[in-house]
Amino acid sequence: MRRSDGIDAGRLSELVAADHTVAEIAEQLGRSEATVRHWLRRHDLAITDAARTKRRRLPRFSAVCATHGTAQHVRRPDGVAVCLQCRAAAVRDWRRRAKARLVAEMGGRCRCCGFDAFDAALHFHHLDPGTKRFAIGARGLTRSYERLREEAAKCVLLCANCHAGVEAGEVELPPSVLLDKLSDEPNLRG
Structure with a gap:
């Protein structure tokens, strides 16, 4: 409603x-x-x-990082200084690993054309937009891995080209994809 x-x-x-x-x-x-x-x-x-961070006015300060040299740092709640560049890199790496795991669990290839050259070109397409809680590729990777898996279970894996075609109404999903969902076959392996 x-x-x-x-x-x-x-x-x-x-x-x-x-x-x-x-x-x-x-x-x-x-x-x-x-x-x-x-x-x-x-x-x-x-x-x-x-x-x-701005509202809490967490002070940023320069300190020497073993990886980045002199860089901006903030203090974690436990008082440990953290390099902002290292923290951003850790988040970026976690997101890439999370997507790679989801892609692998969903078969690792486009369900329309079989594309599997690299994960960055694979998208999660919600079969029923009404059940979509969040977009996995947008703000979605900020969630826990378990929540990502739950959302991915509502999706099929499509390459960027097939996904654009499906969204534009120019490409139809293969009947086997829809039959898998109708028979409640789990989308994720593992």
């Missing part, structure tokens, strides 16, 4: 100031995460890690 009423800027500001995540705000307001993100943009409110 679609609600046409907006989210009050004052209420949203309070929740942002209390450092709630988009998911927490959505749950408290009984709205979807997409709706909350829409109204955050509409009211020019930010809830990103960068905005959270």
Whole structure:
């Protein structure tokens, strides 16, 4: 059921100031995460890690990193200094490994054409957009691996070309893909 009423800027500001995540705000307001993100943009409110850091005023300081030399650091809650470049690299690596695991669990190739040259060109296509909680390739890789697997179970793996064709209505998914879903065959192996 679609609600046409907006989210009050004052209420949203309070929740942002209390450092709630988009998911927490959505749950408290009984709205979807997409709706909350829409109204955050509409009211020019930010809830990103960068905005959270700025609100908390975590001091950044220069220190010597064994990998990057002199670089910007922040202190973790436990007091340990962390190089921001190292932290960003660790997040990037985790996301790549998570996608590689999901791709492997889903067969490692496009279900339409069989493309399997590299993971970056493979997309997760939701068969039923109504069940989509988040897009795996967008903000999706910020979730736990278990939540990623749950969402990927609603998808089929398509290469970028076939995915664009399916979305445009120019390419049809093979009947075997749809039969797999109708028979409740698990999409993920393992």
